Amino acid sequence: MPATTKKSASGKAQDASVDLIAVVVAVTDQGPSVLTVGGANALPSGPFELGHRSLQFGLRAWVEHQTGHQLGYIEQLYTFADRDRIGEQRQQRVISISYLALTRAEHAAGPSMRAWRSWYDYFPWEDHRSGAPPMVSDILQSRLLTWADEAGHDPLRRERRQRAAIAFGFDGRDWNEELVLQRYELLYEAALVEEATRGSERSASLPLPGATMIADHRRILATGIARLRSKIKYRPVVFELMPPVFTFLQLQRTVEALSGRLVHKPNFRRLIEQQELVEETGETTADTVGRPAKLFRFRHAVLDERVVAGTKLPLSRA
Amino acid sequence: MPATTKKSASGKAQDASVDLIAVVVAVTDQGPSVLTVGGANALPSGPFELGHRSLQFGLRAWVEHQTGHQLGYIEQLYTFADRDRIGEQRQQRVISISYLALTRAEHAAGPSMRAWRSWYDYFPWEDHRSGAPPMVSDILQSRLLTWADEAGHDPLRRERRQRAAIAFGFDGRDWNEELVLQRYELLYEAALVEEATRGSERSASLPLPGATMIADHRRILATGIARLRSKIKYRPVVFELMPPVFTFLQLQRTVEALSGRLVHKPNFRRLIEQQELVEETGETTADTVGRPAKLFRFRHAVLDERVVAGTKLPLSRA
DNA sequence: CCAGATTATACTCATTATGAGAATAATTGG
DNA sequence: CCAATTATTCTCATAATGAGTATAATCTGG
Numbered sequence: 001m002p003a004t005t006k007k008s009a010s011g012k013a014q015d016a017s018v019d020l021i022a023v024v025v026a027v028t029d030q031g032p033s034v035l036t037v038g039g040a041n042a043l044p045s046g047p048f049e050l051g052h053r054s055l056q057f058g059l060r061a062w063v064e065h066q067t068g069h070q071l072g073y074i075e076q077l078y079t080f081a082d083r084d085r086i087g088e089q090r091q092q093r094v095i096s097i098s099y100l101a102l103t104r105a106e107h108a109a110g111p112s113m114r115a116w117r118s119w120y121d122y123f124p125w126e127d128h129r130s131g132a133p134p135m136v137s138d139i140l141q142s143r144l145l146t147w148a149d150e151a152g153h154d155p156l157r158r159e160r161r162q163r164a165a166i167a168f169g170f171d172g173r174d175w176n177e178e179l180v181l182q183r184y185e186l187l188y189e190a191a192l193v194e195e196a197t198r199g200s201e202r203s204a205s206l207p208l209p210g211a212t213m214i215a216d217h218r219r220i221l222a223t224g225i226a227r228l229r230s231k232i233k234y235r236p237v238v239f240e241l242m243p244p245v246f247t248f249l250q251l252q253r254t255v256e257a258l259s260g261r262l263v264h265k266p267n268f269r270r271l272i273e274q275q276e277l278v279e280e281t282g283e284t285t286a287d288t289v290g291r292p293a294k295l296f297r298f299r300h301a302v303l304d305e306r307v308v309a310g311t312k313l314p315l316s317r318a
Numbered sequence: 319m320p321a322t323t324k325k326s327a328s329g330k331a332q333d334a335s336v337d338l339i340a341v342v343v344a345v346t347d348q349g350p351s352v353l354t355v356g357g358a359n360a361l362p363s364g365p366f367e368l369g370h371r372s373l374q375f376g377l378r379a380w381v382e383h384q385t386g387h388q389l390g391y392i393e394q395l396y397t398f399a400d401r402d403r404i405g406e407q408r409q410q411r412v413i414s415i416s417y418l419a420l421t422r423a424e425h426a427a428g429p430s431m432r433a434w435r436s437w438y439d440y441f442p443w444e445d446h447r448s449g450a451p452p453m454v455s456d457i458l459q460s461r462l463l464t465w466a467d468e469a470g471h472d473p474l475r476r477e478r479r480q481r482a483a484i485a486f487g488f489d490g491r492d493w494n495e496e497l498v499l500q501r502y503e504l505l506y507e508a509a510l511v512e513e514a515t516r517g518s519e520r521s522a523s524l525p526l527p528g529a530t531m532i533a534d535h536r537r538i539l540a541t542g543i544a545r546l547r548s549k550i551k552y553r554p555v556v557f558e559l560m561p562p563v564f565t566f567l568q569l570q571r572t573v574e575a576l577s578g579r580l581v582h583k584p585n586f587r588r589l590i591e592q593q594e595l596v597e598e599t600g601e602t603t604a605d606t607v608g609r610p611a612k613l614f615r616f617r618h619a620v621l622d623e624r625v626v627a628g629t630k631l632p633l634s635r636a
Numbered sequence: 637c638c639a640g641a642t643t644a645t646a647c648t649c650a651t652t653a654t655g656a657g658a659a660t661a662a663t664t665g666g
Numbered sequence: 667c668c669a670a671t672t673a674t675t676c677t678c679a680t681a682a683t684g685a686g687t688a689t690a691a692t693c694t695g696g
Contacts, residue, residue, distance in 0.1 A: 015333035015334060015335050015336075016333060016334060016335070016336050016366070016413075017333050017334070018333075018334050018411070018413055048334070048399070048411070050411070054399060055397070055398065055399050076396060076397060078394060079373070079394065079397040079415050080373065081336075081366070081372060081373050093336070093366070093368070095334075095336055095413060095415075097397050097413075159622065162622055162623075163622075166622075166623075166624060166625065173624075176625055179625070247644090248644080248645090249643085249644080264684070264685070264686095265644090265645095266645075266646075266647085266685090266686085266687095267683075267684065267685080269644090269645075269646090270646095270683095271683095287643090287692095288642095288693080289641080289642055289643070289692075289693055289694085290641085290642040290643025290644070290691080290692060290693075291642075291643050291644045291645080291690065291691040291692045291693095292643085292644080292691070292692060293643075293644060293645090294644085294645090304477065304480055304481075304484075305480075305484075306484060306491075307484065307494055307497070312682095312683085314683070314684070314685095565673090566673080566674090567672085567673080582654095582655070582656070582657095583673090583674095584656090584657085584674080584675075584676085585654075585655065585656080587673095587674075587675090588654095588675095589654095605663095605672090606664080606671095607663075607664055607665085607670080607671055607672070608662080608663060608664075608670085608671040608672030608673070609661065609662040609663050609664095609671075609672050609673045609674080610662070610663065610672085610673080611672075611673060611674090612673085612674090630653095630654085632654070632655070632656095634655090634656090
């Protein structure tokens, strides 16, 4: 066998248990939602087992088992090694492999425990669809400033302030919706989220608004949201979240729900149209009020025809 | 403990061994290079061990141990589970976690075995700096057509042709330098690379030009190249590969080496300048011929100031 | 059946980004 | 000084983007 598998003289090669964790996203009337278990404080997950044909199959099996939900689109997010578990007999590594899954929030006939929760329940500062949420300037800004000042003097203090300003758009900077993870990490570092002080005796400041999760699940969720917010811009993945037939406005609302920002309606239309991502069904909505909207479906064929982009998010000012 | 860690009734939770694999990239006079071991047919790798503080540390340790090379910038690429190994007593899973690392190809005082190899040795069809390589239209196109025709009739045959055309830019389509992995996978599927027929008794067609690697290392390399080609466009990672001080042309050549395409010199300059990614050192080159070029260094400060893009690759024709 | 109200869809316009090429500048080697 | 060579600066046409306005097709209440 090649050099690849040889063991170093000094090291002890140690087997690890492998955990699969899923960020399952759908967009419902409650907004952008994530599939949770255990009283909405955990993501579906479970160990990778011998019976699983592959990582993806293992993940699908666990999600279905725990939530009754079948997954469609899946992509890998990140792999990390937890710190060694303490309190167990043998030192044992745990490798966690996380995935992002996109689906529609229907057919729910499974076990209990599962629930769709808006991801803004966990990250209330991430929803800028009606402008920056008050809590950003009312709470976060001052708390982060305090944290920066704790750094004493200037090399570090300035740096902390700047990081906060970039991440949260302070001092007249633009809000960048993709920095979900950086923002969470900043709040974690500043001990403004509950999980940051969990294991230690470090004093937790008064908790920030926003639901928490077990272990590092909220961090994984942040990773998933960040990935999705980035990905919708260069790959047509939104359609994984749409029903087979939809109006432009519905599509737009979905993009807005995900990105947490509003987009400019005519420009959004132009963008989708000029890429020929959708085609008319011929039908129109028989809704309540206003001019009826044409119905469209995703042109799956584009995926075969060429390398396609998503939507560049033509943004609006508040 | 939460639902996360409970085991299913039926499954056998099975520990796995974890392998770390590195795609270490530098740009030398030989062009874009990858660090190899074992006679240039393997990537540096080794098991994740108890002594390793984290996945990244484990990776660094292995690369240093096998090649004497210290790593700087690292990012995770992908995690996959090998098929169960056959011929071993117990069924054992192997999880491989691959990383992309960027460095400069200097200080090499380490063990033997290591070597920098141009990545175009492994993927000769990927270098389009002097236009499409002859082998693309001379060899690949006809072989891929043959493979498409093997599919018999039309639903599948058409699809194969189209995939090949998109990936390799046949029929007057544009070459997309980011599709490294898709191209490799297509060639693998068509059994045009040696490793595709390794385990089976399936007849290998005459091998394509291009060096091979053990196991799936060439595939991992393709993943790394693809990631890097994509990433230089939206994050200023090229500078990880540059010496502390450099000219615009050197920077340009590096970008070209990585992307496998030529860029338009004045526009490239404009792009870098307007983003203020570099600053003059005040010095100029004392080279041989022509007007001396100003020397620049990367403005590390930009990373703190704002979210920065890379370079959008202002392309040239041929 | 008409006047708002309401939503959908189509245009227009200014500004910026991008791709391409030409022009000018500073060297070296005769 | 001239030709060759590389660096650097400009110009220009075209495309992409952000923003706003105008028109179209409905419904509701009078």
